[in-house]
Amino acid sequence: MQRKYIVTLTKEERSELEGIISKGKHKSQKYQNALVLLNCDEGPYQKEKNTNEVISSVLNISMRKIDRVKKRFVEEGIDVTLNGKESERVYEKKIDGDLEAHIIALSCSDPPEGHSQWSLRLLADKAVELEYIDSISYESIRRVLKKNELKPWKKIGWVIPPEQNSSFVAQMEMVLDVYKRSFSALYPVVCMDESPKQLISETRSKIPASFGKPAKYDYEYRREGVCNIFMACEPLTGKRMVEVTERKTKRDWAQFIEKISKKYDSAKLITLIMDNYNTHTPGSFYEAFHPEKAKRLLDRFELIFTPKHGSWLNMTEIELNVLNKQCLNRRIGDKQVLINEIRAWETYRNGLNTKINWQFTTADARVKLKRLYPTIEV
Numbered sequence: 001m002q003r004k005y006i007v008t009l010t011k012e013e014r015s016e017l018e019g020i021i022s023k024g025k026h027k028s029q030k031y032q033n034a035l036v037l038l039n040c041d042e043g044p045y046q047k048e049k050n051t052n053e054v055i056s057s058v059l060n061i062s063m064r065k066i067d068r069v070k071k072r073f074v075e076e077g078i079d080v081t082l083n084g085k086e087s088e089r090v091y092e093k094k095i096d097g098d099l100e101a102h103i104i105a106l107s108c109s110d111p112p113e114g115h116s117q118w119s120l121r122l123l124a125d126k127a128v129e130l131e132y133i134d135s136i137s138y139e140s141i142r143r144v145l146k147k148n149e150l151k152p153w154k155k156i157g158w159v160i161p162p163e164q165n166s167s168f169v170a171q172m173e174m175v176l177d178v179y180k181r182s183f184s185a186l187y188p189v190v191c192m193d194e195s196p197k198q199l200i201s202e203t204r205s206k207i208p209a210s211f212g213k214p215a216k217y218d219y220e221y222r223r224e225g226v227c228n229i230f231m232a233c234e235p236l237t238g239k240r241m242v243e244v245t246e247r248k249t250k251r252d253w254a255q256f257i258e259k260i261s262k263k264y265d266s267a268k269l270i271t272l273i274m275d276n277y278n279t280h281t282p283g284s285f286y287e288a289f290h291p292e293k294a295k296r297l298l299d300r301f302e303l304i305f306t307p308k309h310g311s312w313l314n315m316t317e318i319e320l321n322v323l324n325k326q327c328l329n330r331r332i333g334d335k336q337v338l339i340n341e342i343r344a345w346e347t348y349r350n351g352l353n354t355k356i357n358w359q360f361t362t363a364d365a366r367v368k369l370k371r372l373y374p375t376i377e378v
Contacts, residue, residue: 171307193316199224201333254288
């Protein structure tokens with residue numbers, strides 16, 4: 001005959017269980033077990049007694065589950081019933097501080113010959129090969145890398161400026177001082193940049209998307225040449241201007257600058273921030289226009305150049321990235337189609353009046369980029 005387990009709760013135990021079901025965050029299992037004990041209580045503080053059948057129906061649990069909770073309470077107490085038993089198994093710690101340091105150093109080193117990057121299995125095999133440990137799983141390696149926020153398989157292209165370069169910091173601070181200026185219609189600050197675009201057309205028609213299936217494009221494509229995209233943006237007004245040209249010669253650049261000048265016809269002086277390319281020189285105006293026009297156009301601009309390896313200081317790079325992600329991340333094989341698509345994007349983007357809120361200042365640079373500043377010996 002099955003033994004009948006009778007739950008009798010004290011006043012303090014009922015208060016504890018009622019506190020669990022009334023407030024706080026608890027595991028669902030703990031919450032459910034507390035409800036079972038409260039409803040199965042046959043002690044003097046229970047106001048209304050319920051049968052197992054009623055409790056099973058209301059809580060939507062099996063009768064066997066109720067019996068298991070009652071048995072655990074009677075034999076092992078309320079703490080074990082609510083929180084379960086603590087594991088008595090002792091796990092030997094395989095990775096100590098020394099091994100962890102070896103794994104971190106290994107993951108930051110160059111991968112072995114024949115591999116472009118470290119993988120979890122490669123790191124595990126190498127750790128055993130170097131006799132750091134007799135055996136280790138790649139899952140253990142993963143936990144070490146996650147704990148230390150390391151991703152040796154991930155690489156990001158980045159512009160790395162030189163160490164302790166006075167010319168770099170001088171030009172950088174000049175650009176950052178310009179970005180501190182407040183808006184002025186008579187003295188606008190305009191950023192300008194350029195980017196090549198390869199024209200690529202499809203060789204086969206795509207398969208359109210359908211229910212549960214994405215659109216499919218053939219791997220094969222046809223190169224249709226290369227063109228250049230000039231872009232200028234005024235960060236404080238959220239306006240940008242884009243021009244597509246066949247090439248990016250000195251003449252092409254000068255003609256694009258002339259269009260910027262016409263757009264800001266009422267301005268007294270336009271501050272133009274751009275990368276220091278060999279086409280971005282005052283002499284380019286004289287190769288594109290007669291001397292009188294070249295001099296007149298040049299006098300309308302204050303030319304500020306970002307330092308070498310410092311193109312990230314040019315805010316137009318932000319807009320070019322937006323253009324590439326929103327409009328140009330696909331195959332376009334015809335130049336006129338490209339022009340139409342960019343023009344539509346430009347109209348849409350200008351309609352949003354999306355400004356660039358530049359936060360990086362000279363004070364920030366002197367702290368975060370301290371390594372770029374020359375050391376002064378007293």
